[in-house]
Structures are given as C-alpha cells and as structure tokens.
Amino acid sequence: MIGVRIRPFRAGDEPALADVCLKTADAGADATGVLEDDELWAEVFLLPYVARHPDLAFVVETDAAAGDGGEGRVVGYIVAAPDTIAFEEWFRDEWWPRFADRWPRPDAAASALSRQDGIVRYASDRGPDAAFFGPEYPAHLHIDLLPEAQGHGLGRRLIETLVGELRRRGVPGVHLVASADNAGAIAFYPRVGFTALPSPDGARAFGMTWGGSTPS
Helix, strand or coil: CCCEEEEECCCCCHHHHHHHHHHHCECCECCCCCCCCCCHHHHHHCHHHHHHCHHHCEEEEECCCCCCCCCCCEEEEEEEECCHHHHHHHHHHHHHHHHCCCCCCCCCCHHHCCHHHHHHHHHHHCCHHHCCCCCCCCEEEEEEECHHHCCCCHHHHHHHHHHHHHHHCCCCEEEEEEECCCHHHHHHHHHCCCEEECCCCCEEEEEEECCCCCCC
C-alpha cells in the first residue's frame, strides 16, 4: 500500500476514527448493524482514549488524491492508556456515568443478554479491579486497521510508534485483549513481539515488556 503516513491524533479526527472502529469491531469485521446502536463501540473502545490520552493516539492516513487539495482518508489508528488502573478509575467515575441514561446497565441474567447488553454491562462494570494484568504491563492499547490497510506493515509501525512513546515516558510494558474469534489479530500480535497472557473467557490477552518504571 502506497501513499500512507502515520501521524499524531488531532482534534476533529474523532468521527473518522469512530468509523474505523465500527468497521473493524466485530472480531475484525464490519460491525455495522450488529448492535442496536452503532455508536456504542466507539464510546467504549475508542473515544475515551482520545479524550483522556490524545497524546498517545496515532492515526494512519492515506495521502489526498492528486489535485483535490484536501486531506487524506483515515484507515487506522492506535490508542492507549499508560496507566490502566488510573484510566479504568477515570472511565468508571467520569466517562461512563454520562451515558447512564442512554445505555443503562442491564439487569438480565448473562444468558439472556443481547450482544449490546453484554457490552453495556462490561462498560458499566469496568474498574481497576477488573483490568489488572500485572505491574509489568501497566499500559494497554487498542489498534484497528481497515482491511485495505492490513498486510502492509502498518500495524507493526503503529505499535512501534506507540511503544517508542511509552518507553520515552518510562512505562515498562503494555497489554491488550483481543476477541478469541479474531484469528487474524491472535496470529499477528506474537509476530510483533507480544507474549500470550492468562486470558478471560472469550478473549486472548497479550503483553509486551521492555523495562522501565511504572508511571506515577
């Protein structure tokens, strides 16, 4: 793939990033129409990160078409939190309460939950106790690329860009959690330096360390 670049996130990217999030949210496939409300995906898995840590968000953008004078098209991103415990406390106390009326926590038994209900319950129950993979992996990330941007080394470059910034800040390691159904992601992460970690049901967790100090 030619004519692409990785750049820092900037204000105004949110709609384009949310579209990438939606188009890759179903275990790497397009999740449009999977939930009753398509906007839920980004409000849980993307937008809180660019709100809290915009300086740890990087965007893959195609070059503008020749002669159109405009900006390129966003085809991928990586976002992260350097301190997962602090981020999950903030998500629980400040980010998610604003959606309590729009997406109230479902009370049904787990077996009766719709897919949207399951995500809403997950978001409602997020907190530092549910997000700990060990002090060696204090940061966590989310990365998504549209199919057209995959297979060109961009995922590796995004991870290298983020890891370089985390290392500069003294963060000693990072983890991520992928759907167990996302075979492509599960195959990809070990190839770029991640190690499999003990994982929750239905998911696969991976971590990478390089040394440093836990962020204060």
